[in-house]
Amino acid sequence: MDQKNLRVLQILRAPVGGLFRHVADLTRALSANGHNVGIVVDSLANDAQTEQLLTALEADAALGIHRFPMPRLFGRGDLSTPFAVSALARRLDVDIIHGHGAKGGFYARLAAYGRNTAKVFYTPHGGVLHFPADKASGKLFHRIERVLMAKTSAIIFESAYAQKTYTSLIGAPTCPSTVIHNGLRPGEFEPVPPLPDAADFVFVGELRNLKGIFPLVEALAQVNRPDGSPANLVMAGDGPDRKDLEQLIGQLGLGDRVKLVGSRPARDVFAMGRNAVVPSLAESLPYVVMEAAAAQLPVISTRVGGIAEIFGPTADQLIAPGDADALASAMTEMLANPDSARRSMQARLAHIEAGFSVARMAGAVEALYRNA
Known part of the structure; x- marks a missing residue:
């Protein structure tokens, strides 16, 4: 041709x-x-x-x-x-x-x-x-x-x-x-600075079991900041399992630590958290992992689908899906060592800029x- x-x-x-x-x-x-x-x-x-x-x-x-x-x-x-x-x-x-x-x-x-x-x-x-x-x-x-x-x-x-x-x-x-x-589009590589009252973690995705929402809140219940105060989480999205999620949040006593903000543009939500979590149980090549990394948020995610291809040189940091304890450990480590999390973010960002x-x-x- x-x-x-x-x-x-x-x-x-x-x-x-x-x-x-x-x-x-x-x-x-x-x-x-x-x-x-x-x-x-x-x-x-x-x-x-x-x-x-x-x-x-x-x-x-x-x-x-x-x-x-x-x-x-x-x-x-x-x-x-x-x-x-x-x-x-x-x-x-x-x-x-x-x-x-x-x-x-x-x-x-x-x-x-x-x-x-x-x-x-x-x-x-x-x-x-x-x-x-x-x-x-x-x-x-x-x-x-x-x-x-x-x-x-x-x-x-x-x-x-x-x-x-x-x-x-x-x-x-x-x-x-x-x-x-x-x-990703060029504008999506612009950094998204956190709001003054940003939560420790942010999740963006459909509220359904496949996205790992239940292990995520179970993990949060175990996570504290370095000063011993409890970590918090913003969750954006909607879906068929929202009621079950709300019920679990209540059972775990996390009502004041988890904020559900509904469906909103991803970059608007990224500003509500200092670190992103994508705990999916199954995926193909999720845009949200690329988007969060391009917005210059440290990201915790699971080893499913093509996420390792997005993580590139930091793929060894991916955790097993559905493992609340492993997720809690990764979240605790990220809060305890923000400089290390930022170095990983920068390596991931360079990889995504080059190939995505x-x-x-x-x-x-x-x-x-x-x-x-």
């Missing part, structure tokens, strides 16, 4: 979370480089929030934002939407179709069975990797993955962890594959498109 401006169709199901953030960052970066980008999303689950997010992308989506039914599992939309996407790709005369997540990748590669000459790329973003191989749904999705590899120009993994997991569950890709880490920027991510994806 020559150096002409590309026409790219990005396909995803729900415009939420880290997957959508990745697509939005990629769309804006490609548009800034002169390429024409279109977006395909689900028409079944849109609400005021998703519409607001999509409206903010319209200026960078020169090929439009298109909506088709994309059921979360299997449904009637799976019989019609692949044909609609294929027809749209032909009408828009796109060079590249890029599917994101299980459903986006499914539709993107089925579109290649039509009369399309576009090259087809796929980024799992977890997606199909979340279906266990010993369950009927997992067996079905994994079988589909193996069949669709024949129609895939390349698979782009957002972490080496995702690539390894894909190979373990589905098999080594028979098409080209590569790892391109997600990245939007410019680097988008440049690598664009080069892959052209090399196809």
